[in-house]
Amino acid sequence: MEKYRGLSPAQFFHRNKEIAGFSNPARALYQTVRELVENSLDATETHGLLPDISVEISLDSNNPDRVTVKVADNGIGIPIHEVPNVFGRVFYGSKYVVRQTRGVFGLGVKMAVLYAQMTTAQPIYVKSAPINSDFIGEYLLYIDIDKNIPHVLKMRIRKKENPKLHGTVVKLTLEGSWVQAKKRIEEYIRRTALIAPYATIRYKTPEEELVFKRVSKKLPEPPQVGRYHPKGVDVEVLKEIIKTVRDPDTTLMDFLVKSFDGVGEKTAQDFLHWAGFDPSIKVKELRLHDLEALASKMKSFNKWRRPRPTTLSPIGEELLKEGVKNILRPSFVKAVTRPPSSYSGHPFIVEVAVAYGGEIPPQDQPIVLRFANKMPLLYDEGVDVSRKVVDEIDWSVYKVKFPAPLAVITHLCSTKIPFKGVGKEAIADVPEVEHELEIAIREASRRLRAYITRMERLHEIQRKEAI
Numbered sequence: 001m002e003k004y005r006g007l008s009p010a011q012f013f014h015r016n017k018e019i020a021g022f023s024n025p026a027r028a029l030y031q032t033v034r035e036l037v038e039n040s041l042d043a044t045e046t047h048g049l050l051p052d053i054s055v056e057i058s059l060d061s062n063n064p065d066r067v068t069v070k071v072a073d074n075g076i077g078i079p080i081h082e083v084p085n086v087f088g089r090v091f092y093g094s095k096y097v098v099r100q101t102r103g104v105f106g107l108g109v110k111m112a113v114l115y116a117q118m119t120t121a122q123p124i125y126v127k128s129a130p131i132n133s134d135f136i137g138e139y140l141l142y143i144d145i146d147k148n149i150p151h152v153l154k155m156r157i158r159k160k161e162n163p164k165l166h167g168t169v170v171k172l173t174l175e176g177s178w179v180q181a182k183k184r185i186e187e188y189i190r191r192t193a194l195i196a197p198y199a200t201i202r203y204k205t206p207e208e209e210l211v212f213k214r215v216s217k218k219l220p221e222p223p224q225v226g227r228y229h230p231k232g233v234d235v236e237v238l239k240e241i242i243k244t245v246r247d248p249d250t251t252l253m254d255f256l257v258k259s260f261d262g263v264g265e266k267t268a269q270d271f272l273h274w275a276g277f278d279p280s281i282k283v284k285e286l287r288l289h290d291l292e293a294l295a296s297k298m299k300s301f302n303k304w305r306r307p308r309p310t311t312l313s314p315i316g317e318e319l320l321k322e323g324v325k326n327i328l329r330p331s332f333v334k335a336v337t338r339p340p341s342s343y344s345g346h347p348f349i350v351e352v353a354v355a356y357g358g359e360i361p362p363q364d365q366p367i368v369l370r371f372a373n374k375m376p377l378l379y380d381e382g383v384d385v386s387r388k389v390v391d392e393i394d395w396s397v398y399k400v401k402f403p404a405p406l407a408v409i410t411h412l413c414s415t416k417i418p419f420k421g422v423g424k425e426a427i428a429d430v431p432e433v434e435h436e437l438e439i440a441i442r443e444a445s446r447r448l449r450a451y452i453t454r455m456e457r458l459h460e461i462q463r464k465e466a467i
């Protein structure tokens, strides 16, 4: 006889940790650092705070496979009563809104907690000093995997000595392979410093201490919380948005104008006329089959305005150039930030830098450094859209002869990055994104060609003078 039962979200990810990037002790350690650092960056720059982040990795003296990771930040902190759920419940977070952040699933740190508790049986330590609060909360907790709820072992609340202080400290101990993960983690930190040149990151390991000091105090404009674009909805999203409508008399016309991004009265009228809907029908009275028709019409209408990019936070040409110069130390760099674009109702912006010469090591093909929403992507390069676009370019057009000291840095910002998995390592080849990437890389590369031509002439002159 078969026995039937359900699985809690925590149980599901406990069994399938590979899909979130926790596939072995080396990868799990890398992913843990990444999840904590990305939460810290979200908690600072998204809220207009210049990030000061410290990452510390230490090994148990009796068992070097037990690794402790501690990350501290000067972010907004977490309301003390929210700490247990935020760290102890899979699918809980503050980032389920239309806004560019690194985190999106409400999953990352819980994967780290799950991995830590299943490999070392240690709880996670969290200290939160929320901004605009007089208190500090400290917790030791783990996840009740069966129920997908936090289990708090210890908790302490005290008054802040300095009421202006705010931020979060997270510490956990997991089974990890430091020897195998070390190079990747250092590379991850270096690339994070490249894409966030306004952050100061202290990085301490058993062997060394590195400080990536900010090279700029200019923060990119923080992203704003926006609304759904009509092209990006389906029946379930429609139901969810309708639930939030308070006034029972709201008409379909009002609903479209008030609840969606970039829909004015005129556009709404044109759409409703085109789709054959009565503008005065009450939105709360729409039945499931009406919603299905509405969603499908909303998707196929091609006269919506583009989604507004205020929900995005690209770093801009100037900062990108600063970051590349500081970390790669090339002799040439050109950065390009493209105008906003969109795919399936999701706004996106592509930024690219092409760097050449200097300390970039010559390679047989261009080095590609990929970023998505300011997160470095280190794995699965072979299946990423950026690699594909770079490989399809005939670099001889730009006078590059391999082996060449050439690096292409790509950054995609979007409220919905088309990742190939929840481990967030590779971006799918969405045609709109591919197109923007190609335009940006070609634009930057034309400047590279001019630079190489100049250098060739200079050499020519020097050669002649030498004769």
Ligand code: ADP
Pocket (backbone or CB within 6 Å): 035, 039, 040, 043, 073, 075, 076, 077, 078, 086, 087, 092, 093, 094, 095, 102, 103, 104, 105, 106, 107, 108, 109, 110, 168
């Ligand atoms: P996600 O980052 O995808 O939302 P996580 O599980 O990594 O999911 O984090 C859950 C939530 O915990 C976040 O949405 C955020 O509200 C909060 N959080 C985690 N780390 C921090 C931090 N260092 N500072 C402030 N808030 C944090």
Ligand code: MG
Pocket (backbone or CB within 6 Å): 035, 038, 039, 102, 103, 104, 107, 108, 109
């Ligand atoms: Mg996160």
